[in-house]
Amino acid sequence: MSEAAPSKKATAPVLFGFPSTDDLSKSLASFVLAAQDDALTTKKQATFKIAISGGSLPKVLGKDLIGREDVPWDKWEVFFADERVVPLDHDDSNFRLNDEHLFSHVPIPRQNIHVIDTSKLDDPEHVADEYEKQLVAAFVGSSSIAFPRFDLVLLGIGPDGHTCSLFPGHPLLNEQDGWVAWLDDSPKPPATRITLTYPVLNHAHRVAFVSTGEGKQDVMEKVLDHPEEGLPSSRVKVISPGRVYFFSDDAALGKVKYERTSFDAAKL
Ligand SMILES: O=C(O)[C@H](O)[C@@H](O)[C@H](O)[C@H](O)COP(=O)(O)O
Numbered sequence: 001m002s003e004a005a006p007s008k009k010a011t012a013p014v015l016f017g018f019p020s021t022d023d024l025s026k027s028l029a030s031f032v033l034a035a036q037d038d039a040l041t042t043k044k045q046a047t048f049k050i051a052i053s054g055g056s057l058p059k060v061l062g063k064d065l066i067g068r069e070d071v072p073w074d075k076w077e078v079f080f081a082d083e084r085v086v087p088l089d090h091d092d093s094n095f096r097l098n099d100e101h102l103f104s105h106v107p108i109p110r111q112n113i114h115v116i117d118t119s120k121l122d123d124p125e126h127v128a129d130e131y132e133k134q135l136v137a138a139f140v141g142s143s144s145i146a147f148p149r150f151d152l153v154l155l156g157i158g159p160d161g162h163t164c165s166l167f168p169g170h171p172l173l174n175e176q177d178g179w180v181a182w183l184d185d186s187p188k189p190p191a192t193r194i195t196l197t198y199p200v201l202n203h204a205h206r207v208a209f210v211s212t213g214e215g216k217q218d219v220m221e222k223v224l225d226h227p228e229e230g231l232p233s234s235r236v237k238v239i240s241p242g243r244v245y246f247f248s249d250d251a252a253l254g255k256v257k258y259e260r261t262s263f264d265a266a267k268l
Contacts, residue, residue: 010202010237013244015224017253017260021060021212028210028247029064030265032152033071035206039151040075047077047112048151049138051196053164054082054094055156057210062101073107077138079114081153082165082195083131085124085182088115092190114138116194128182128194135179135200147203148179149242153196157211158188161219161231165195168232172197201236208245209233216252224258 018024032050039048052058065071084092095115103113117130139148155163165186166172172181175197184192201207211220219231224246227234238244253260 009240011240011243013224013246014261015246015248015253015256015258016263018247018249018263021249022063024210024212024247024249025060025063027263027265028061028208029068031208031245031247031263031268032061032065032154033068034265034268035152036071036076038205040072045151047075047138049077049079049148051079051081051150051153051204052094052098053080053155054084054097055158056212057154057156058094058098058101060210060212061154062098062105065102066105068106071106074109074112076108077112077114078103078108079135079138079150079196080116081155081201082193083116084190085116085121085127085192085194086190087118087121124182124184124192124194128178128180131194132178132180147199150200150204151206153201153204153207155201155207155209155233155236157209157216157219157223157233159215159219160187161223161233162188163209163233163236164201165193166198166232166235170232173232173235175199198235202238203242204238205242206245207236207238207242208247209236210247211252212249214251214254216248217254217256220246220248220252221255221257224256 036048039045083094086092088095114134116127120126175181179200182194186193223233
């Protein structure tokens with residue numbers, strides 16, 4: 001795949017605020033489908049490539065996407081922005097969580113959902129390497145690329161400001177070369193995980209953070225109003241013309257001064 005060289009500049013994040021999680025879910029579904037249309041109709045790609053995290057996100061995401069019959073689900077190609085190194089049917093699995101809230105309700109072909117190789121779960125480096133190979137197979141065409149460009153990456157924000165499995169003060173925050181990294185000292189259990197790296201997040205066409213609830217007020221204020229503090233979520237700086245978006249409810253934005261943009265699906 002030959003890629004236009006993106007400029008190194010990042011554009012300011014766009015903040016969408018909603019009175020309730022239900023309102024957020026509706027607009028998030030429109031946003032995801034606009035990204036899908038951009039990939040399939042405008043860019044005429046064979047698949048819409050999306051990466052999804054765990055946490056509270058899958059439930060909010062699935063709510064208004066399930067039941068949509070106008071979606072070409074067979075053209076979705078799904079990756080995990082981060083995954084816990086556990087069996088796929090384990091309670092901690094992000095695949096299992098997303099399966100419960102979305103995949104089991106829509107006809108995405110199973111082979112288009114890129115799960116981790118569970119044959120050597122005691123070897124997270126192997127799991128990360130094998131996952132990176134899946135990305136290479138999906139993104140690398142006739143010419144080499146430095147980093148894959150997801151059409152959309154959907155992320156959550158932890159109360160400590162982590163995103164994906166990129167935690168405050170962790171050496172993985174400095175990873176510049178790899179596409180998929182592993183860690184066995186995650187402060188949020190379970191300890192052993194794989195994660196996309198910053199260069200991969202920053203090469204995406206769009207990254208959207210979804211963060212809801214009063215418990216996120218302090219971290220949202222830090223991430224949006226004080227990016228200079230350098231929390232992991234603030235360090236996602238998508239290279240222009242890509243962009244970072246925040247989808248939050250009023251409860252999470254109680255202390256935030258950052259300017260909101262009103263959501264208009266027609267202008268995405
Ligand atoms: O697998 C994980 O642990 C997640 O991918 C993680 O990065 C999550 O998105 C945040 O911890 C926010 O989680 P909540 O939305 O549940 O607060």
